[in-house]
Amino acid sequence: MGLALSILRNDLATSARGDDALDSGAAIEAFLREVETRAYRIALLGVRDRDDALDIVQDAMIRLVQRYADRPSEQWPPLFYRILQNRIRDVQRRRTVRRRVLSFFGGTESEDAPDPLLAAPAPSGENPLEQLVAHDAMVALEQALLMLPPRQREAFTLRNFEGLDVAQTAEAMSCTEGSVKTHYSRAVHRLRELLGEHGEEHWNERAAD
């Protein structure tokens, strides 16, 4: 995926060199098409609600094109993911406030709703067993990620899932490169502990590939 992203960036850079607005529009469309599914999965990981995740991705797309479409295409990935992470945090904050209000009035949010992460469809592997293993590996990984502090989770998803380099991740997270390295290192260390110590069978099976 990193190679694909690199190729995409090269393509985007080549396209953006043209002065024609049509080329720019085609370039940003290609960028959005490339990132939309992964952005959705990251948003889903952050908010654990399908509709909220879709709204977040759409908002991030719209804000990117409204504010930064004229920027060089190399700047789009960190800008897009900064918007995305900000929107995820907004939704999380609103939920926290809502929970406090409900708690104040003696109500509770329904906990019977199915977890979208657990209800996510199985990956399209070559056979059902591979699909099951891959699905369970991702569920285990997501459960472990949810146990990380938010900044560590952000650093891990941006660096590992999205393939952003340290500088881009720092820009997306609005922090220093040193902070990114620290968050990421701690995230990896903690994930190793969680996935190892808890003996996630499917994760380990997947790891043995």
Place this chain on the structure above:
Amino acid sequence: MSERQTERETDLERRAKRAFDDSVGALDAATRSRLTQARYRALQELAAGRRSAWLGWLRLPTSPLAPAGALAAVALAALLLVWRAELLPSEAILEGPPVADLDILLGDEDLEMLDEDLEFYAWLEEQPELTAPPAAGDGVG
């Protein structure tokens, strides 16, 4: 950090990325459709923004000329009013007095006399005996 630990972390990173990529590849069609719609909506915003910018660009060159245009319009309106005002007396003359009085107005008579004796001339015109032809054989002449 030991070399063995670094290798394990690297391996974990590789597996994590693979698991994530697999999960992305497994997204259902409905979700992909919603994402496509979201992308199209964003691109519509882009197109709308560019249309707006284009219209703004069209307005920009004319905006410095707008005061001059307004001034020209005001001057034209004033000119029309003045021209109209100059026309008004002639129109009043044409529409006001009867056409039968044109010969009086266009004649060489003293108009001040007409003003003073207007009532007299009106009375004189109403007298039938003065306007009727003289009776024959009345001994005059």
